[in-house]
Amino acid sequence: MILVSMAFAYSYAGDVKYASKVKSLYKDGSDKVVGRLLPTAQVEVLEQKGDKVLLRIEGYAQADKQVALYFVPNRRILNAGFSKNADVEFKITKSFKESESKQEWVKASVELWSENADLVESVEPLYKEAQELFGNCSVCHALHPPKEFNANQWPSVVKSMKSRVGYDSNQEYLVSQYLQKNAKDMPKDK
């Protein structure tokens, strides 16, 4: 009995990995894309079947708007976003009133499949790559430091400059994530 529960606990914990690119998400047994996982988002690999892996993705969502899982409450930093009408099942682990927005938020997870590629063991090399890419932003003007904008402002700034630095969309999302997570209004311990 003890052995069984230990084995279960072990497989349940899964292998922690990080998306290195924007990844498609699928429901069990389907090839229809129901969402996207963003670079630097942490996942747990629960199971592997052929070239697909079952991922658990955690994050925060507004209680009445379960269309995305965010890195922290009340900031538009996506771990994963889901298609409208995809009806992805959220497993809610915590409900709380978020102090800034005074709205109901939940901590939740989803379990979805993705290709077993572009998953890495450690997030630091991704942030290093993002930092190097961000360095190209000082070619034409002084670098606007991460702390110059709020987390919700950075994606549109990067989008507007994207063609000037020549980022592809993976690079755009990677740099945006890095800037958002180091933005002016991020709590210090994040």
Ligand code: HEC
């Ligand atoms: C090829 C030249 C070039 C590169 C590379 C470039 N920029 Fe710019 N940037 C400009 C110019 C020109 C302006 C001013 C005109 C404008 O806003 O379009 C500007 C303006 C800005 C502004 C001020 C906008 C505002 O409204 O105050 C920000 C912030 C900015 N860039 C950020 C970035 C970031 C971040 C990157 C890298 C992802 C970047 N830039 C890369 C040319 C560049």
